[in-house]
Amino acid sequence: MAQHELTLNVLRDTYVDADYPDTNYSSSTLLKLGGNNVRYILLEFDYSLIPHRKRIRSAILKLYQNQQGPDRLIGAWYADKSFDINTVTDRIFFNSRLTRPAGEEVSAKDAGLKYLPCTNVVQYNISNNRNAIVLQYAEGGLYGPEITFNSKEATSNQPQLVVIYEDVPPDTPTPISPIGEFKDPKSVIRFSWQYNSPVGG
Numbered sequence: 001m002a003q004h005e006l007t008l009n010v011l012r013d014t015y016v017d018a019d020y021p022d023t024n025y026s027s028s029t030l031l032k033l034g035g036n037n038v039r040y041i042l043l044e045f046d047y048s049l050i051p052h053r054k055r056i057r058s059a060i061l062k063l064y065q066n067q068q069g070p071d072r073l074i075g076a077w078y079a080d081k082s083f084d085i086n087t088v089t090d091r092i093f094f095n096s097r098l099t100r101p102a103g104e105e106v107s108a109k110d111a112g113l114k115y116l117p118c119t120n121v122v123q124y125n126i127s128n129n130r131n132a133i134v135l136q137y138a139e140g141g142l143y144g145p146e147i148t149f150n151s152k153e154a155t156s157n158q159p160q161l162v163v164i165y166e167d168v169p170p171d172t173p174t175p176i177s178p179i180g181e182f183k184d185p186k187s188v189i190r191f192s193w194q195y196n197s198p199v200g201g
Contacts, residue, residue, distance in 0.1 A: 003057060003166045010152045010159040012044045012085035021090040029153045030066070033074070033108075033135065035146035040093065041135040044085050045161045047126050054165040059122040060115050061133060064157035069108035069147040075138030076104040076118035082131045098134060099124075105138045108147055113157070122163070133161075 014026040019037040031041045043061070050056070061076065080097040101120035121133055137144050150157045174194045 003164055004054075006050060006163045006165065008045045008049060008161040008163065010043055010161070011046050013042065013152050013159060014085050014088060015039050015041045016088065016090040016093045018090050021094070024087055024089050026086045026088075027153060029151055029155075030148040031063075031135075031151045031159075032146060032148050033137065034069075034144040036143075038090075038142045039136075041149070042083060042085055042088065042093075042132045043135070043159055044131045045133070047122070050126075050163060050165060053168050055168050056119065056123055056126070056163060056165050058117070058164045059119045060162045061118050062160040062162060063114045063116060064150040064154075064159075065108070065111050065114055066148045066150065068111050070145045071107075071109050072144060073105040073138040074108045074114075074116065074135055075100045076116055076121045077134040077136060078121045078124045078130060079132055079134055080130075082129070085132070098136075100138060108137070108144075114149075118161075122161070 012026060013031060014024060014028070015031050015033070017023065017025070017032070017037060017039050025032075031043075032039050033041060077098040077100045080099075083093065101124075104117050104120060106114050106116040116135075118133055125131060125133070136142060149159070152158050175191070176194055177190070177192045
């Protein structure tokens with residue numbers, strides 16, 4: 001099947017901060033992790049821009065990290081619910097159940113552009129109508145040195161999601177006629193069937 005690449009610009013983003021549980025940071029130019037408190041980053045992309053009936057082969061989150069970080073990993077997580085990124089706060093986010101697929105992580109050590117694999121997170125979000133890619137330290141606890149990333153509101157290097165998808169063949173059609181019918185072999189026999197998916201994938 002032919003493969004295609006699609007780059008999605010971040011639609012909305014924010015972070016939540018346990019020390020300021022009623023504050024929303026969706027207008028900030030920075031996305032923050034770590035520090036003296038627990039913070040999570042939430043990013044939303046418009047998955048409807050991915051053509052219908054395509055199989056996602058990979059999804060890579062591109063982020064710009066502004067300073068050197070600890071020798072630890074940053075992981076991508078999915079949540080059991082969706083959030084309004086423009087209003088979500090730590091108090092709203094606090095009771096979410098998060099899951100981090102194995103291998104969806106990147107080193108926090110060096111500053112600069114990061115490429116964080118998040119294929120399973122994106123597939124889960126699309127299949128379950130969820131919207132947020134959640135970032136946190138992947139190991140060593142939730143606390144750690146503060147690191148910041150450019151947000152949608154930054155003047156450059158905003159987050160992007162690079163998706164590789166491929167065409168999917170249509171499902172096998174179901175024969176309708178002539179099934180269980182006697183036909184004179186000397187007559188013209190016309191066949192009909194029901195499509196079970198859009199023709200052409």
